[in-house]
Amino acid sequence: MFPVxxxxxxxxxxxxxxxxxxxAPFEAAARTVVCLPLRAYSISGTASPVLAGTTxxxxxxxxxxxxxxxxxxxxxxxxxxxxxxxxxxxxxxxAGMVDELVLDATVAELRGTASVVTVxxxxxxxxxxxxxGAARARVRLLSFHARRDSKNFDLQxxxxxxxxxxxxxxxxxxxxxxxxxxxxxxxxxxxDPWPLRCTLLDDSYLASRLRTSGGLVTTSVQSxxxxxxxxxxxxxxxxxxxxRRGIPVGLFVQPSVDxxxxxxxxxxxxxxxxxxxxxxxxxxxSFVPVRLSRYPAPRPTRSRWLxxxxxxxxxxxxxxxxxxxxxxxxxxxxxxxxSLVTPFxxxxxxxxxxxxxxxxxxxxxxxxxVGTESDGQLRVELDAPGSVEAGELxxxxxxxxxxxxxxxxxxxxxxxxxxxxxxxxQPVLHPEVFVLHRQVRETRRNR
Amino acid sequence: xxxWVLWFFLALHLFLLDGFLVGVSxxxxxxxxxxxxxxxxxxxxxxxxxxxxxxxxxxxxxxxxGAASHLLILGLPVxxxxxxxxxFSKRSLLWQCLASGFLAFMLxxxxxxxxxxxxxGVAGMEVTSxxxxxxxxxxxVVTWLLRSLPPLSMLQESRQ
Numbered sequence: 098m099f100p101v102x103x104x105x106x107x108x109x110x111x112x113x114x115x116x117x118x119x120x121a122p123f124e125a126a127a128r129t130v131v132c133l134p135l136r137a138y139s140i141s142g143t144a145s146p147v148l149a150g151t152t153x154x155x156x157x158x159x160x161x162x163x164x165x166x167x168x169x170x171x172x173x174x175x176x177x178x179x180x181x182x183x184x185x186x187x188x189x190x191x192a193g194m195v196d197e198l199v200l201d202a203t204v205a206e207l208r209g210t211a212s213v214v215t216v217x218x219x220x221x222x223x224x225x226x227x228x229x230g231a232a233r234a235r236v237r238l239l240s241f242h243a244r245r246d247s248k249n250f251d252l253q254x255x256x257x258x259x260x261x262x263x264x265x266x267x268x269x270x271x272x273x274x275x276x277x278x279x280x281x282x283x284x285x286x287x288x289d290p291w292p293l294r295c296t297l298l299d300d301s302y303l304a305s306r307l308r309t310s311g312g313l314v315t316t317s318v319q320s321x322x323x324x325x326x327x328x329x330x331x332x333x334x335x336x337x338x339x340x341r342r343g344i345p346v347g348l349f350v351q352p353s354v355d356x357x358x359x360x361x362x363x364x365x366x367x368x369x370x371x372x373x374x375x376x377x378x379x380x381x382x383s384f385v386p387v388r389l390s391r392y393p394a395p396r397p398t399r400s401r402w403l404x405x406x407x408x409x410x411x412x413x414x415x416x417x418x419x420x421x422x423x424x425x426x427x428x429x430x431x432x433x434x435x436s437l438v439t440p441f442x443x444x445x446x447x448x449x450x451x452x453x454x455x456x457x458x459x460x461x462x463x464x465x466x467v468g469t470e471s472d473g474q475l476r477v478e479l480d481a482p483g484s485v486e487a488g489e490l491x492x493x494x495x496x497x498x499x500x501x502x503x504x505x506x507x508x509x510x511x512x513x514x515x516x517x518x519x520x521x522x523q524p525v526l527h528p529e530v531f532v533l534h535r536q537v538r539e540t541r542r543n544r
Numbered sequence: 545x546x547x548w549v550l551w552f553f554l555a556l557h558l559f560l561l562d563g564f565l566v567g568v569s570x571x572x573x574x575x576x577x578x579x580x581x582x583x584x585x586x587x588x589x590x591x592x593x594x595x596x597x598x599x600x601x602x603x604x605x606x607x608x609x610g611a612a613s614h615l616l617i618l619g620l621p622v623x624x625x626x627x628x629x630x631x632f633s634k635r636s637l638l639w640q641c642l643a644s645g646f647l648a649f650m651l652x653x654x655x656x657x658x659x660x661x662x663x664x665g666v667a668g669m670e671v672t673s674x675x676x677x678x679x680x681x682x683x684x685v686v687t688w689l690l691r692s693l694p695p696l697s698m699l700q701e702s703r704q
Contacts (some may be wrong), residue, residue: 100592100623102590103592107620110619113613114612131556131602132556135556392560394560397666398607401606445659445667
């Protein structure tokens, strides 16, 4: 007998994997019913105690250092001063890569701000102030691709649209020791190997002599945007093709800054129009005490937690679970005041992280846990291997409800692209979930 | 109906037991393999979707990833092996061991493939030859135990 039901179910599962949002409500409801025994067990006394009072668990020093690192070496238009703004969340474009940042500031707050957006000495994109005054300001990265909804906005008279192309230059010393190749940098297609590509080369013969990737691409004189300074870094020049045989087929740019790891950016504001910088989680949200129960889980997770809100609070998806300044994990698909949490040590997702070295420098990295050493240290594989020194590890911006600045553990360099992380093993005494102020207000209104 | 209600709630406890046993001994194989082997060899064909959906839902409670991806991880190897029921006898110990080995080899690889494709779920674990050998020895015994007890004993194919 042909098992029609089984194959039909697998087709439905394939649909669910392709379009997770379609089945999410049914799954959440079913999971709540399945979790009823776990909830009952947590009430029966196995859960962690909930202490009264809340604290701001973010480390203010790392946020100060983060702000300093984001402004270090940056240059903007004349007459403008830098100010650091927190990145609230990142958004992926049609190609599945992050190409837009949503800032923790409204459009009305940022009127008059220069369009240039930098991180350190790197140009990352342009400020977009479209929409109503209460809407969140956004940063369109250089690799930004238009979405369907990006055409539905109120166009205001005199408003400048962010340019799609940037005049850039890169050293090309194969013929002339002073040789420089000039070109335009624009978003590449989804099939291209790097997010940015070079077009309209000023000297194709010079470009054909390029043999090695890695040259620093910087901004050149912009004929249509005098606000953008010359010499800001964009990324590394990458040659696609057969450069050693003298056939460089295409030139691309690998951005210097991984957009998934950006937790804060520098905006350039008119002198005298600076507002208060809000980098700390305590300035944009608060902490809701929860009850936490641990359960054994199969490999590779080993442990899974169930958190239950003690008060009548909405637990947001992806919110950070912290304990006295220590990051424990992120909530997953909360439903009716309870949520499952995979501990950070057992997680498989990619994290935006901050490494604070002993010299008080903050290095943003992106990586995921790939294993555990025999001595209990976590092996975190970085997406962009670089020189990471020993120091302390903190969360970067991992969504609106998991802001930068929560302490994770100590970090030491590992083999190749890996770092070794030792997390604190103190008992969890005061579990709290980070909730944005807006979410708290909505909960109060619902009551 | 009672069997379904029992399985809906007991599947989660089966995976909780799995997590507990893994904490006791590293060598204990994944109990998902026993559920998959039961589906391959003994389950009523009409009951397969229900058994797998409950198991996938319970796995999604304790592991990362949605129920749909866990359903694919458990269901695809079952769908591959199921037609072989007409070729091999379910009483053959060799066939039980070979099917267990295939499942122990395939499940982590499918999980890894789905993780690479979707970026969610469980990253594939490294499975050694020893892990597969242990699964070939232990999983048929655990499956025998599972099909001897309710609720799965009520969901298996009749013997005639």
